[in-house]
Amino acid sequence: MSIRPTVFEFFAGGGLAGLGLDGAGMGGMDVAFANDMDSMKSAAFRANHPGTAFRQGDIWALTAADLPGRPDLCWASSPCQDVSLAGARGGLEAGRSGAFWGFWKLIQELQAQGRGPRVIVLENVIGLLTSGQGRDFAAVCAAMVQAGYRVGALEMDAALWLPQSRPRLFVVAVQGEAPQAAGPIAPFHSPRVVAAHDRLPEAVRAAWAWWSLPTPPRRNLDLAAVLEPDETAGWLDDPEAVLSLAAPLHRARIAAAVASGQRRVGAAYRRVRVENGLKVQRLEVRFDGLAGCLRTPAGGSSRQYVVVCDQGRARVRRLTGREAARLMGVSDDYRLPSSESATLKLMGDAVAVPVVRALAQGLLLPALQASRAAA
Numbered sequence: 001m002s003i004r005p006t007v008f009e010f011f012a013g014g015g016l017a018g019l020g021l022d023g024a025g026m027g028g029m030d031v032a033f034a035n036d037m038d039s040m041k042s043a044a045f046r047a048n049h050p051g052t053a054f055r056q057g058d059i060w061a062l063t064a065a066d067l068p069g070r071p072d073l074c075w076a077s078s079p080c081q082d083v084s085l086a087g088a089r090g091g092l093e094a095g096r097s098g099a100f101w102g103f104w105k106l107i108q109e110l111q112a113q114g115r116g117p118r119v120i121v122l123e124n125v126i127g128l129l130t131s132g133q134g135r136d137f138a139a140v141c142a143a144m145v146q147a148g149y150r151v152g153a154l155e156m157d158a159a160l161w162l163p164q165s166r167p168r169l170f171v172v173a174v175q176g177e178a179p180q181a182a183g184p185i186a187p188f189h190s191p192r193v194v195a196a197h198d199r200l201p202e203a204v205r206a207a208w209a210w211w212s213l214p215t216p217p218r219r220n221l222d223l224a225a226v227l228e229p230d231e232t233a234g235w236l237d238d239p240e241a242v243l244s245l246a247a248p249l250h251r252a253r254i255a256a257a258v259a260s261g262q263r264r265v266g267a268a269y270r271r272v273r274v275e276n277g278l279k280v281q282r283l284e285v286r287f288d289g290l291a292g293c294l295r296t297p298a299g300g301s302s303r304q305y306v307v308v309c310d311q312g313r314a315r316v317r318r319l320t321g322r323e324a325a326r327l328m329g330v331s332d333d334y335r336l337p338s339s340e341s342a343t344l345k346l347m348g349d350a351v352a353v354p355v356v357r358a359l360a361q362g363l364l365l366p367a368l369q370a371s372r373a374a375a
């Protein structure tokens with residue numbers, strides 16, 4: 001493709017979707033405009049994408065007049081679980097409760113001006129498939145279909161590319177042709193995507209496409225590969241204070257890792273579990289080469305631990321912000337916020353870069369190529 005397709009990146013955070021789109025093969029794509037309302041995220045975006053037109057503010061405050069030219073693609077990583085139906089039904093004030101509908105208002109304005117994108121991507125948590133008994137997912141798909149797009153959804157787990165378990169939903173709307181299969185294909189059309197499709201109204205299913213994407217080669221990176229060297233890490237003085245929270249199964253995993261005599265690297269979270277009717281803090285550890293899904297640090301217990309077992313002992317420390325960035329596929333030249341908690345929030349909210357790149361290479365760029373050839 002000679003001219004790079006242009007992208008508007010909404011709910012842009014630190015701009016990780018744009019990193020994946022820019023770095024996709026076939027020349028990649030250019031982010032021509034980006035928006036986010038959060039001041040920390042906006043600062044991170046500007047520090048890392050100084051040449052991109054960026055507007056900080058509520059998406060509901062934007063109009064099509066703020067957006068430059070005709071984008072080929074619009075990307076929305078709208079806030080988790082925030083596709084509330086109020087916006088679809090209740091007018092502007094009610095609409096403020098669902099940021100996705102602020103995005104959709106802009107799509108409608110662009111379309112009215114003949115500037116609608118050929119491809120739209122909504123990235124969200126898997127919970128969108130079932131929230132509101134499936135009505136939220138149906139409302140999103142119906143809006144896309146009514147606007148003249150064919151729609152399909154893929155579940156993509158970052159663990160296929162990176163050492164982090166992070167399943168996410170990508171709803172892709174396309175005008176024109178794009179690579180598709182005759183029916184669901186593993187792993188992207190998971191049983192829960194298929195079930196959500198089956199619940200859609202007939203008129204929406206009629207415009208549904210099982211978008212196809214190549215399965216990536218086997219991942220060759222594991223958790224240990226993204227960690228800082230042991231000697232520079234800030235180990236907890238009293239690891240037992242954390243390890244003692246492990247339930248028997250997890251305690252046994254740690255003991256087996258220590259007894260193996262080999263260096264074993266694990267990741268752990270503290271979680272609140274109900275045992276015998278009481279809420280208790282439990283440490284849950286995994287040694288499968290993956291970190292657990294990064295989360296935003298809403299409370300102290302949401303920060304992930306690194307557990308290293310070697311030389312007959314288990315050491316524990318907190319995952320660092322730079323390690324979190326690596327778990328999202330962000331290279332070390334990315335400028336992180338100076339505070340560790342801001343970095344963890346930035347990364348915990350973000351989309352994994354190689355996942356976006358794979359989606360762009362396998363589906364979005366071929367769709368845009370096909371629409372240019374047809375034009």
Ligand SMILES: C[S@@+](CC[C@H](N)C(=O)[O-])C[C@H]1O[C@@H](n2cnc3c(N)ncnc32)[C@H](O)[C@@H]1O
Nearest residue numbers: 011012013014016036037038058059077350351
């Ligand atoms: C799930 S995060 C997306 C992060 C981004 N994809 C990344 O890779 O960093 C959702 C983002 O939407 C922003 N946001 C939430 N409500 C918004 C609104 N009404 N207008 C503009 N941005 C909003 C948040 O600040 C947050 O950065």
